[in-house]
Amino acid sequence: MVKAKRKPLEEIAEAISTYGKVLTVGCGGCVSVCLAGGQREVYELNAELELTFKESGTSKQLGNYTVERQCNMDLIQEMDDIAEGYDCILSMACGAGVQLMAERYPDKPVFPAVNTVCIGVDRNLGMYEEKCRACGECVLAYTGGICPVTRCAKGLFNGPCGGTNNGMCEVSQDVPCAWVEIYERLKGQNRLDDILKLQSVMQWQNQLQRTVVQPKYEKRYYK
Amino acid sequence: MFKKNTAGVDTDLIKKRLDSRKAKMKLSLAACAHCTLCAESCFLFNARDNDPTYMPSYKFINSIGVLYKKKGMVDRAALQDIRDVVWDRCVLCTRCYCPFGIDIPEMIAFARTICREQGVFPDFEKEQKHAG
Amino acid sequence: MYDFIRGPMVWISIAIFFGGILWQVFRFLTLSQAIEEPKLKRPAGLVAEVPPAGVGGFLHALKLSIFKTSPGMIIVTSVFHLCLVMVPLFLLGHNILIERAIGFSLFSFSERTSDVLTVIFLFCGLFFLYRRLFLPRVRIITSGYDFLMLLLATAPFITGLLAYHQLFDYKTLMVLHILAGEAMLICAPFTKFVHMVYFFAVRFSVKGEWALGSGNRNW
Numbered sequence: 001m002v003k004a005k006r007k008p009l010e011e012i013a014e015a016i017s018t019y020g021k022v023l024t025v026g027c028g029g030c031v032s033v034c035l036a037g038g039q040r041e042v043y044e045l046n047a048e049l050e051l052t053f054k055e056s057g058t059s060k061q062l063g064n065y066t067v068e069r070q071c072n073m074d075l076i077q078e079m080d081d082i083a084e085g086y087d088c089i090l091s092m093a094c095g096a097g098v099q100l101m102a103e104r105y106p107d108k109p110v111f112p113a114v115n116t117v118c119i120g121v122d123r124n125l126g127m128y129e130e131k132c133r134a135c136g137e138c139v140l141a142y143t144g145g146i147c148p149v150t151r152c153a154k155g156l157f158n159g160p161c162g163g164t165n166n167g168m169c170e171v172s173q174d175v176p177c178a179w180v181e182i183y184e185r186l187k188g189q190n191r192l193d194d195i196l197k198l199q200s201v202m203q204w205q206n207q208l209q210r211t212v213v214q215p216k217y218e219k220r221y222y223k
Numbered sequence: 224m225f226k227k228n229t230a231g232v233d234t235d236l237i238k239k240r241l242d243s244r245k246a247k248m249k250l251s252l253a254a255c256a257h258c259t260l261c262a263e264s265c266f267l268f269n270a271r272d273n274d275p276t277y278m279p280s281y282k283f284i285n286s287i288g289v290l291y292k293k294k295g296m297v298d299r300a301a302l303q304d305i306r307d308v309v310w311d312r313c314v315l316c317t318r319c320y321c322p323f324g325i326d327i328p329e330m331i332a333f334a335r336t337i338c339r340e341q342g343v344f345p346d347f348e349k350e351q352k353h354a355g
Numbered sequence: 356m357y358d359f360i361r362g363p364m365v366w367i368s369i370a371i372f373f374g375g376i377l378w379q380v381f382r383f384l385t386l387s388q389a390i391e392e393p394k395l396k397r398p399a400g401l402v403a404e405v406p407p408a409g410v411g412g413f414l415h416a417l418k419l420s421i422f423k424t425s426p427g428m429i430i431v432t433s434v435f436h437l438c439l440v441m442v443p444l445f446l447l448g449h450n451i452l453i454e455r456a457i458g459f460s461l462f463s464f465s466e467r468t469s470d471v472l473t474v475i476f477l478f479c480g481l482f483f484l485y486r487r488l489f490l491p492r493v494r495i496i497t498s499g500y501d502f503l504m505l506l507l508a509t510a511p512f513i514t515g516l517l518a519y520h521q522l523f524d525y526k527t528l529m530v531l532h533i534l535a536g537e538a539m540l541i542c543a544p545f546t547k548f549v550h551m552v553y554f555f556a557v558r559f560s561v562k563g564e565w566a567l568g569s570g571n572r573n574w
Contacts, residue, residue, distance in 0.1 A: 032318050033315075038316060039266035040264075040419075040564075047415065051415075052407045055408065068267065069314070123393065124392065125564070246382070253549060254547060254553050256547045257493065263425070278496070280496055320564075321565075322554065323557060324554070324558050324563060325557075326574060
């Protein structure tokens with residue numbers, strides 16, 4: 001799921017400083033699971049903001065609401081009436097949710113309260129690891145299930161660079177070299193030949209906004 | 224006396240599933256003191272005007288609890304009811320609180336697994352809320 | 356019959372009680388396992404955030420806890436459980452009998468104190484009964500079993516109170532009191548009262564958002 005981390009309190013407080021009535025909206029999806037922006041985080045953020053503004057002597061009205069997902073318009077619409085009564089919205093959802101909220105309420109400023117970090121896995125309570133950068137051209141079939149885009153500092157596709165050092169990355173001795181791990185993994189499965197399959201250069205960075213349409217629906221949306 | 228109505232359901236498969244996590248399931252159902260302190264920890268309970276059918280304890284008692292009590296001998300209609308509880312009333316955001324530490328999300332996910340195995344699951348395509 | 360109930364049966368119920376608790380603890384330990392926690396290095400440039408003043412405090416935590424959402428229930432249940440444990444342990448009547456049996460007893464409250472605490476306890480019980488009957492969210496998951504358990508928990512106190520004040524037939528009430536106490540002890544580890552074990556076992560040692568203390572067990 002998408003993993004996010006709450007922004008520093010000062011940054012959030014600064015963003016909403018000029019608005020008297022702020023609605024903090026949580027999301028019951030990915031940010032709830034990774035403990036960044038769920039209902040409880042909404043309460044905690046509001047409590048901390050209250051303390052911060054009390055110290056500085058500003059008075060603010062902080063509301064709260066949590067929707068199932070902020071990435072689907074139908075699930076946001078239940079809060080239309082509530083949003084009316086506020087000057088701005090502080091969204092604790094991932095970047096996608098913030099943007100959809102901003103689209104639904106174009107006359108109200110919508111501020112993000114979390115930094116969306118990655119698509120990742122749960123390693124331990126409160127600890128998450130980045131695994132995927134949504135490049136759109138998954139090559140995991142040829143790398144034994146280890147992503148070279150995410151795990152290799154240089155994003156190389158055909159093997160380790162010359163800087164690999166005792167299985168660790170040139171960048172830091174604490175970071176394992178992804179390609180060494182890929183090699184070991186494929187060796188264990190007797191699929192080392194896959195490394196030789198040259199991959200064409202990936203064009204995922206700096207792309208225009210991508211749209212995903214499932215094959216069954218292509219006829220519907222692609223005229 | 225009356226043959227239990229189990230139309231359209233592979234009850235042996237359900238029983239096998241239930242057995243695979245019997246101890247934990249029994250424990251969770253037994254330790255639940257029906258105290259309802261889990262209610263406010265579910266944002267759906269709060270957002271749906273404190274509707275008690277959104278309470279985490281209600282959800283897991285009326286899904287896994289039903290399967291356990293009936294020992295898996297349920298019919299398809301009952302599974303559809305369970306499906307409505309664990310999919311329509313829960314998003315598995317995993318943040319529910321239980322004073323005794325019962326792992327409610329695990330029970331809901333378990334119920335979902337059993338339903339899926341029987342071919343009962345939400346038809347996201349038909350039921351998908353189409354964004355406006 | 357009476358001699359059996361007030362004699363060996365008491366020790367038997369206590370034995371079953373502790374045996375049952377031990378079994379439940381054992382069950383918990385076998386069903387869960389300790390997990391190794393990963394040790395991470397703090398990345399350079401990651402500064403720990405300094406929360407505003409008052410955030411770490413007890414009152415602040417209380418504001419964000421279930422005390423804020425259900426203060427009545429939390430207060431009542433805390434008082435209820437405190438009395439539930441303290442009153443029988445520090446009751447003069449019990450301690451006299453225990454001293455006669457094993458030559459040693461704990462300190463006792465004054466009889467007036469125990470009396471007052473019992474009444475407070477029973478009012479808490481009434482609060483629970485009220486909840487079960489009149490709050491829709493509790494009613495929806497309530498069954499006969501819940502009423503039975505509430506009766507089981509309050510019966511020793513009701514009978515004890517009535518007996519102490521010598522209302523109704525003393526001897527009958529004493530028998531009922533002893534039976535009620537023994538029933539509660541025997542049933543406790545095998546019914547939902549097992550929460551007395553699991554509250555501590557799970558909240559303190561199982562990993563989770565709400566864990567008290569840093570346990571590292573997982574189911």
